[in-house]
Amino acid sequence: MSEVLLEVKNLKKHFVPHLTLAQTLAGGKKRVIKAVDGVSFSIMKGEIFGLIGESGSGKTTTGKLIMKLIEPTSGTITFDGEDVTFTNKAKTQEYRRKVQMIFQDPYASMNPRFKIRDVLLEPLIIHKMHGNRAEQIERVLKALTEVKLTPPEEFLVRYPHMLSGGQRQRTATARTLILNPKMLVADEPVSMIDLSTRAEILHMMKEVQRDLGLTYLYITHDLSTARYFTDRIAVMYLGRIVEMGPADEIIDNPIHPYTQALIAAVPEPQAGKVDIIKKLPISGEIPSPANIPSGCRFHTRCPYATEACANNPEPELMDAGNGHFHACARWKEIPKAQ
Amino acid sequence: MENLLEVKNLRLYYHTSKGAVKALDDVSFSLKEGETLGLVGESGCGKTTTGVALLKMPSPPGRIEKGSQIIIDGTDIVPLSDKEIRKNIRWEKISMVFQGAMNCLTPVYTIGRQMLETLNEHRMMEEKQAVELIKEYLGHVGLPPEVMNRYPHELSGGMKQRVVIASALFLKPRLVILDEPTTALDVIVQAQIINLLKELKKTFNLSFIFITHDLALEAEVSDRICVMYAGKIAELGTNAQIYGKEPLHPYTQKLLQATPLLHKKVDTLAFIPGTPPDLINPPTGCRFNPRCHCTMEKCFTEEPPLIEVEPGHQVACWRCVK
Numbered sequence: 001m002s003e004v005l006l007e008v009k010n011l012k013k014h015f016v017p018h019l020t021l022a023q024t025l026a027g028g029k030k031r032v033i034k035a036v037d038g039v040s041f042s043i044m045k046g047e048i049f050g051l052i053g054e055s056g057s058g059k060t061t062t063g064k065l066i067m068k069l070i071e072p073t074s075g076t077i078t079f080d081g082e083d084v085t086f087t088n089k090a091k092t093q094e095y096r097r098k099v100q101m102i103f104q105d106p107y108a109s110m111n112p113r114f115k116i117r118d119v120l121l122e123p124l125i126i127h128k129m130h131g132n133r134a135e136q137i138e139r140v141l142k143a144l145t146e147v148k149l150t151p152p153e154e155f156l157v158r159y160p161h162m163l164s165g166g167q168r169q170r171t172a173t174a175r176t177l178i179l180n181p182k183m184l185v186a187d188e189p190v191s192m193i194d195l196s197t198r199a200e201i202l203h204m205m206k207e208v209q210r211d212l213g214l215t216y217l218y219i220t221h222d223l224s225t226a227r228y229f230t231d232r233i234a235v236m237y238l239g240r241i242v243e244m245g246p247a248d249e250i251i252d253n254p255i256h257p258y259t260q261a262l263i264a265a266v267p268e269p270q271a272g273k274v275d276i277i278k279k280l281p282i283s284g285e286i287p288s289p290a291n292i293p294s295g296c297r298f299h300t301r302c303p304y305a306t307e308a309c310a311n312n313p314e315p316e317l318m319d320a321g322n323g324h325f326h327a328c329a330r331w332k333e334i335p336k337a338q
Numbered sequence: 339m340e341n342l343l344e345v346k347n348l349r350l351y352y353h354t355s356k357g358a359v360k361a362l363d364d365v366s367f368s369l370k371e372g373e374t375l376g377l378v379g380e381s382g383c384g385k386t387t388t389g390v391a392l393l394k395m396p397s398p399p400g401r402i403e404k405g406s407q408i409i410i411d412g413t414d415i416v417p418l419s420d421k422e423i424r425k426n427i428r429w430e431k432i433s434m435v436f437q438g439a440m441n442c443l444t445p446v447y448t449i450g451r452q453m454l455e456t457l458n459e460h461r462m463m464e465e466k467q468a469v470e471l472i473k474e475y476l477g478h479v480g481l482p483p484e485v486m487n488r489y490p491h492e493l494s495g496g497m498k499q500r501v502v503i504a505s506a507l508f509l510k511p512r513l514v515i516l517d518e519p520t521t522a523l524d525v526i527v528q529a530q531i532i533n534l535l536k537e538l539k540k541t542f543n544l545s546f547i548f549i550t551h552d553l554a555l556e557a558e559v560s561d562r563i564c565v566m567y568a569g570k571i572a573e574l575g576t577n578a579q580i581y582g583k584e585p586l587h588p589y590t591q592k593l594l595q596a597t598p599l600l601h602k603k604v605d606t607l608a609f610i611p612g613t614p615p616d617l618i619n620p621p622t623g624c625r626f627n628p629r630c631h632c633t634m635e636k637c638f639t640e641e642p643p644l645i646e647v648e649p650g651h652q653v654a655c656w657r658c659v660k
């Protein structure tokens with residue numbers, strides 16, 4: 001499992017919104033929103049890679065760049081050894097077949113008037129795949145079996161509203177599997193779903209991944225599901241990765257103060273915490289990506305920041321051993337999380 | 339401590355063309371002054387319905403059925419007229435932060451204007467006085483007064499949720515129902531909001547009903563936990579009874595096993611196969627029987643009563659009846 005499937009290098013996405021007339025008249029300058037600001041990582045074949053961070057850290061934008069739904073400002077994306085950063089229409093379509101996206105709200109992505117059979121046939125027809133109708137139906141039945149909607153024949157004739165939340169997410173997953181993708185990008189696929197369905201879906205996605213040898217990019221702000229679900233984690237803050245490594249290592253031995261803060265905020269089902277006001281290592285909200293702090297971009301919220309953190313050039317990812325990388329210049333001095 | 343709220347045999351049915359959806363079927367619980375009661379359970383088990391029932395504002399075609407009692411501060415509010423409820427109960431004694439309310443702020447009005455409207459709906463006061471009150475309450479939830487002049491899209495999710503919480507506190511209610519107040523927020527903002535709620539509770543001597551499907555979060559917030567399934571209470575116990583040792587109802591046990599843990603790596607997450615039942619024709623006997631892993635014959639024929647197995651700990655499961 002050490003062959004790289006997807007590699008992004010120094011990926012950036014800077015949005016420059018147009019000024020409104022009023023802003024122009026007021027002599028306003030264009031703002032540059034640095035949503036993704038120099039992100040590099042590789043995902044191995046057969047790996048589940050988690051991208052974690054609070055709201056506004058740039059996770060979805062990174063996912064969209066990888067899906068090629070938006071173009072990067074700079075940087076490269078390599079897939080299966082091929083540079084796919086900028087490709088022609090045919091190549092892009094081929095890439096989108098290999099890299100599929102699972103949406104947060106599976107209901108919204110399905111035509112309510114289509115039976116499940118038609119929901120699943122649609123991508124095959126669009127991509128002109130799997131020969132005649134009988135062969136296509138064969139593929140649909142196989143996909144339903146892959147996501148454990150059995151017996152598959154029974155689900156073919158149902159409409160989306162006749163499915164439970166978990167079954168709907170299974171159908172949405174089957175729909176992405178139909179085209180035999182190599183990789184799935186899942187952006188908060190379970191964050192709005194209640195916990196028993198969430199467990200069901202994560203369990204199913206993991207089984208599918210094992211059975212078919214797929215590669216996943218899993219985007220979330222929920223470290224508890226990431227621990228269960230992923231092999232490696234990258235923690236993102238304000239458009240950059242501040243820590244990256246094996247999931248267990250990141251959660252048991254977090255180095256970066258931001259990762260430590262994310263971990264401290266996670267609720268756990270234990271008694272005796274009701275009367276406690278939780279000590280949160282960081283306060284306030286994430287700064288605007290239109291106004292990124294100097295030096296280490298986390299210094300404005302970091303409990304351990306010194307003047308040097310604000311003035312020195314931004315730290316790059318450093319290797320702490322065991323494939324554990326971090327971007328904290330003071331990592332030797334800051335206390336370990338309890 | 340006095341009981342601030344007593345709910346007795348509460349039934350709320352949605353009378354649809356296909357039949358009555360028995361969304362709440364004989365629910366009884368109480369709440370003490372200053373206490374937080376958690377309502378948990380899967381989607382559709384009746385959490386929101388319980389909340390709106392207490393405000394006497396079920397969404398149509400819902401109706402509170404005969405025999406239900408909702409006693410707040412010694413008065414049963416079920417027989418009260420709409421006018422009396424609006425004047426003396428809603429927002430004055432009980433208020434609610436609705437599920438998804440932060441995303442329902444009107445995009446074209448300033449926060450100040452929307453808060454003024456909420457205030458005016460419930461109590462007439464001079465504009466100047468109202469503005470002062472709004473500023474005061476923005477302060478209580480950690481927001482600067484300038485927020486009044488901003489539009490919803492100029493606020494982060496956490497800030498919008500603070501605005502909604504401030505609006506629920508204006509008229510000094512005794513009980514605030516919080517329906518999934520942090521579900522759409524990230525973990526850091528969630529933790530900040532939970533801390534804020536705990537502080538507000540002390541400052542204003544409030545009682546809370548805290549609704550969520552997240553059992554881990556409930557552990558950090560609620561003194562007592564009420565686990566609901568298919569419109570009924572499956573288990574009700576103190577925080578220690580539910581989280582300190584193994585809970586008693588198979589449903590609660592399964593829900594806890596389905597909760598991913600940060601500090602423990604597990605290979606598989608248990609999940610409850612199947613889905614909650616149709617509430618127009620719920621299963622005979624125990625409503626959980628189609629999904630339960632340890633049923634007995636009786637579970638399919640007779641509905642288990644909610645019985646007290648130790649002080650403060652109630653369970654509706656035949657296996658717990660000696």
Ligand SMILES: Nc1ncnc2c1ncn2[C@@H]1O[C@H](COP(=O)(O)OP(=O)(O)OP(=O)(O)O)[C@@H](O)[C@H]1O
Pocket residue numbers: 015017033034035053054055056057058059060061062221289524
């Ligand atoms: N099209 C756009 N134009 C301008 N700014 C944008 C655009 N898309 C995203 N942004 C900004 O970029 C930042 C990162 O957004 P992004 O959606 O990638 O964050 P995220 O980590 O996915 O957050 P969340 O957890 O809330 O989904 C945010 O500040 C967002 O407002």
Ligand SMILES: Nc1ncnc2c1ncn2[C@@H]1O[C@H](COP(=O)(O)OP(=O)(O)OP(=O)(O)O)[C@@H](O)[C@H]1O
Pocket residue numbers: 194352354359361379380381382383384385386387388397398399400437551617
């Ligand atoms: N206006 C309505 N008309 C008919 N049925 C309704 C109505 N509102 C709710 N229900 C039904 O009543 C039951 C309880 O719904 P409720 O919204 O209270 O669940 P909940 O526990 O809050 O779920 P969630 O976690 O999804 O918010 C569900 O079966 C639901 O479909």
Ligand SMILES: [Mg+2]
Pocket residue numbers: 059060061187
């Ligand atoms: Mg996002």
Ligand SMILES: [Mg+2]
Pocket residue numbers: 385386387437517
């Ligand atoms: Mg609800």
